[in-house]
Amino acid sequence: MLNEKQIIDIIVSKLAPSGANKQKDDDVSVLSRSPHMKAMKSLILKCDMLVESTDVPPGMKPWQISRKSVSACVSDLSAKGIKPRVSLISIGIPKKYSKTDIEELAKGFQIASKEFDVMIVGGDTNESKELIIDCTMLGFSDHGASELPGRNGAKAGDIVVVSGEFGHTSSGLKILMSRTKGYGKFKRNAISSVMNPKPAQKFGLSLAKFFSSSIDSSDGLSISLYELARQSKVNIVIDDIPSAKGVVDFAKTNHLDYESLVFYGGEEYEIVATIPRVKLKHAESTARRLKLRLLIIGKVEKGSGKVFLVDTRTGRKSQLENRGYIHLNDP
16 A cells, blocks of 8 residues: 555646645645736645544544644644745544534634634535544745755755754653553653644744755654655764653663654654754854754765764764654554
8 A cells, every 4th residue: 555655746746736836745835926926925835634543642632633733734834934824724523523522623723823823714624434634724935945945955064953852752652552651740741742742833933044954853853854865865964862851761661762762753843954054153043042942963964865873982873764654654
């Protein structure tokens, strides 16, 4: 069976509309200015579908589900430095959903609308066997497609950065879905990262102008790094693992590999980006002024689309596996 990315590739290759510029395998569509739209900026389009059986962990409340569906779209736009302005949302609702459940869904949309300052202007509803939410967002930019940070702009010598640490979400999913043990503040933070994901919106809106390439990390850190490396035709070398506080101890307690929790999880909404060295100091000063976390985790080298991890004790490099969370992929 085809996985999610293969299906998207086929659909995009057949359906790319005239006037829309979508970089291959990227997250957003850009409708650049044409002679017929001289008064308009570029239109930035994004859609994302949430399906209950694959995207909703045990215990997630309806309002958290609807908020998450909006958060996913916001995250992809944020990685490109785009603020969403309006959204259309279509919902497939199972018969089992009560009026209270519907009101809770509406509450989540309302929370997200205020939180991310995006107007939800309409949509559609239908009956379905499970909850399905399809969110479409529209933003604007003064730049054309070639001027926005895509996934193919990383160059040898660039610095690899992320907007936060990793491992909380994959730990939280293990706590929720298995007998894995977590305690105290770490457990609360891990579960909260799953139930209430927080896209790095301010980070992206403030710093995307410095990026040579960027992607959101919702499919996992490793697979996101590989996307940048593959599309930019470079290698990425990671020498500082962005591990969230408590992940190492959690892994030891449960006999898990903490690097797997950091690199191969999913459902995280951080931004992974590359920044040219000549822009790094300016980016760092901007981040400090705005009290944003800008974590340097590695560098870009000449290569052919691979990602390596450096053992800081021995200096040895090992290649990371190119895996993460992909819908419809074989387990």
